[in-house]
Amino acid sequence: MVTRDRMPVILVADDSRLVTTLFQRVLQQHGYQVITTANGTEALEIGLSRQLDLAIMDQVMPGRVGAEVLQAWRSAGIHTPVIMVSAIEExxxxEAAIELGASFYLYKPISSDELLAAVERLLDPDGGAATQ
Incomplete structure (x- = not known):
């Protein structure tokens, strides 16, 4: 459970309703505020208009793929930590996502423990944002 002055805000962008629902439930149970979207275009807009503490993005989704969103955010000076997820083991x-600045790249299916470990590592003030 997170203990902070405010609830960290996490964007979950994935075109699978099952994934967004599962991630949202797990993250909310651990004290995070969660925003969800099913497409990359909306993920891009959310990142440009809101202060996010973290984003969890599917690599392949409608509108824009995760790498395009990440690249656009970085070009705009937005350095929100990103956990990229994908069912495609390519x-x-x-490598491209890590080069663009993704902190982690996780392959689906992702367990709740694996998700929370990555999130807590990035949001822990005493932890580091090492790439996996």
Whole structure:
């Protein structure tokens, strides 16, 4: 459970309703405020208009893919930590996302424990944002 002055805000962007519902439930149970979207265009707009503490983005989704959203955010000077997720185990996609600044790249299916470990590592003030 997170103990802070305010609830950290996490964007979950994934076109799978099952994934967004599961991630939202797990994160809210651990004290995070969660915003969800099912497409990359909306994820881009949310990141440009709101202060987010973290984003969890599917690599492949309608509108814009996760890497495009990440690149646009970085070009706009937005350095929100990003956990990229994908069901496609393609090393080049992973490498490209890490080069663009993704902190973690996790392959689906992702357990609740794996998700929380990555989130807590990035949001823990004593932790580091090492890439995985």
């Amino acid at each position: 090393p080049r996609m992973r």
